Amino acid sequence: MTNSYITTTIPYVNARPHLGFALELVQADVLARYRRSRGEQVRLQAGTDDNSLKNVLAAQAAGIGVQEFVDASATAFTGLAGPLNLVVDDVIRTSSDPRHRAGVERLWRACAASGDLYRRHYEGLYCVGCEQFYPAAELADGRCPDHGTVPDLVAEENWFFRLSRYAAPLRRLIADGTIRVEPAERRNEVLALIDGGLADFSVSRSTERARGWGIPVPGDPGQVIYVWWDALGNYLTALDYAGDGENLARWWTGASRRVHLLGKGVLRFHAVYWPAILLSAGEAVPTDIVVHGYLTENGRKISKSAGATVDPYELVGAYGTDAVRWWLLREVPRGADADFTVGRLAGRANDELANGLGNLVNRVIALIHRYHGGHGPAATASAPDAAALDGAVENAHVLIAGALDDYDFRRATEAVWRIAVEANRYVNRARPWELATAGRHAELAGVLSALLRACQAAGTHLAPFLPDAAARITRQCSPDGAGLLPSPAPLLPRIAARS
Numbered sequence: 001m002t003n004s005y006i007t008t009t010i011p012y013v014n015a016r017p018h019l020g021f022a023l024e025l026v027q028a029d030v031l032a033r034y035r036r037s038r039g040e041q042v043r044l045q046a047g048t049d050d051n052s053l054k055n056v057l058a059a060q061a062a063g064i065g066v067q068e069f070v071d072a073s074a075t076a077f078t079g080l081a082g083p084l085n086l087v088v089d090d091v092i093r094t095s096s097d098p099r100h101r102a103g104v105e106r107l108w109r110a111c112a113a114s115g116d117l118y119r120r121h122y123e124g125l126y127c128v129g130c131e132q133f134y135p136a137a138e139l140a141d142g143r144c145p146d147h148g149t150v151p152d153l154v155a156e157e158n159w160f161f162r163l164s165r166y167a168a169p170l171r172r173l174i175a176d177g178t179i180r181v182e183p184a185e186r187r188n189e190v191l192a193l194i195d196g197g198l199a200d201f202s203v204s205r206s207t208e209r210a211r212g213w214g215i216p217v218p219g220d221p222g223q224v225i226y227v228w229w230d231a232l233g234n235y236l237t238a239l240d241y242a243g244d245g246e247n248l249a250r251w252w253t254g255a256s257r258r259v260h261l262l263g264k265g266v267l268r269f270h271a272v273y274w275p276a277i278l279l280s281a282g283e284a285v286p287t288d289i290v291v292h293g294y295l296t297e298n299g300r301k302i303s304k305s306a307g308a309t310v311d312p313y314e315l316v317g318a319y320g321t322d323a324v325r326w327w328l329l330r331e332v333p334r335g336a337d338a339d340f341t342v343g344r345l346a347g348r349a350n351d352e353l354a355n356g357l358g359n360l361v362n363r364v365i366a367l368i369h370r371y372h373g374g375h376g377p378a379a380t381a382s383a384p385d386a387a388a389l390d391g392a393v394e395n396a397h398v399l400i401a402g403a404l405d406d407y408d409f410r411r412a413t414e415a416v417w418r419i420a421v422e423a424n425r426y427v428n429r430a431r432p433w434e435l436a437t438a439g440r441h442a443e444l445a446g447v448l449s450a451l452l453r454a455c456q457a458a459g460t461h462l463a464p465f466l467p468d469a470a471a472r473i474t475r476q477c478s479p480d481g482a483g484l485l486p487s488p489a490p491l492l493p494r495i496a497a498r499s
């Protein structure tokens with residue numbers, strides 16, 4: 001039995017979620033739904049990173065306690081499951097979930113037992129926005145390349161992780177595909193990082209600098225564990241790593257695939273730091289590291305730190321779950337950046353969902369009611385000239401499987417869209433109304449049968465991508481006990497783009 005553990009990153013909760021995070025959630029949900037539909041066992045894991053210093057600073061700015069702040073803010077992230085229609089199996093919150101702290105401590109002790117943790121004095125330039133130290137060479141005019149802020153000079157005694165020790169094994173695992181990093185540009189980026197030399201990195205900070213927030217270093221209460229160590233650990237701690245129980249054996253050690261989805265900005269943490277920590281701790285490494293790009297809005301970067309401009313809640317409220325999911329899946333190229341505008345979202349939804357797919361199903365069901373008494377014609381009737389349509393229907397299965405194996409959501413949805421394109425063409429070519437006028441009943445039944453099969457296939461194949469729309473299409477195309485199809489009703493409304 002194939003089983004997959006699929007994770008999203010756990011976001012800092014210092015601001016409202018933006019559309020870029022919705023992209024990652026929807027991609028993860030599609031993979032999970034698709035694999036479940038093929039009978040695989042899947043666990044989709046999400047969570048929130050509560051222990052960041054950024055959260056502490058945001059709470060102070062808001063004038064409330066840190067726990068109170070993260071509790072309230074986390075809801076905005078976990079609450080996206082409703083409007084985006086996600087099936088998430090488990091959510092872990094790093095500040096309050098009892099599984100987490102105990103698991104992070106175990107991970108620390110495991111690396112310490114391997115001799116990979118040591119104390120030394122350290123001075124460096126730290127960006128709180130990124131929660132990382134920057135070598136001077138990576139700064140732009142002395143400022144964080146991501147935030148444009150001047151990093152803090154930090155000088156203190158820290159714990160370090162012996163990353164340098166894992167450069168060679170890590171390189172081998174990535175080069176031979178044991179750890180598959182997608183797309184290939186990102187894999188090459190990681191290999192170049194490793195080839196540039198991996199320095200040991202700081203994995204703790206003084207409790208004072210952490211404002212007393214976070215998980216203390218086991219046996220060294222003056223230090224708090226680096227928030228990235230803590231956050232990456234969630235992928236294990238959510239499986240009861242501390243208790244070494246059944247979930248860990250089933251979903252990590254024994255899983256066929258351990259898949260992390262993430263944005264390109266946190267590649268180094270997931271493809272270098274995290275597998276090295278796992279090697280040190282004697283645990284299995286991820287099998288798939290799947291990297292998506294960033295979204296811009298009208299050409300501007302959207303991120304929490306830049307101020308959220310596209311609120312996924314508002315977007316779903318205005319245009320509906322189907323339209324938002326469809327844009328994210330249909331328009332964002334594999335692993336690359338994409339620019340969001342409401343006009344593009346509305347264009348996709350109207351051209352492909354309302355006019356393309358919705359109109360097709362409506363038309364086919366109406367034709368069956370007009371010319372065949374509302375009964376689905378027997379599938380044995382021959383459909384003249386239906387090779388292109390039948391091809392689109394029959395190939396969809398293989399095309400979607402191949403595309404999702406490549407984590408290419410645009411190519412996968414293209415296969416569903418092809419069915420609608422070919423079916424609409426077929427209606428216009430076969431002209432069932434003329435067959436009816438001419439009394440060519442056998443051919444008419446064949447045409448309607450081929451079209452109904454195509455609509456049913458579109459509903460089935462659409463399910464992992466747009467579960468709501470797919471369910472409506474499937475209902476519309478399912479005969480009742482007497483073999484009668486429901487009367488045609490609008491399935492996918494046109495939307496008006498407001499700016």
Ligand SMILES: [Zn+2]
Pocket residue numbers: 127128129130131144145146147148
């Ligand atoms: Zn930064």
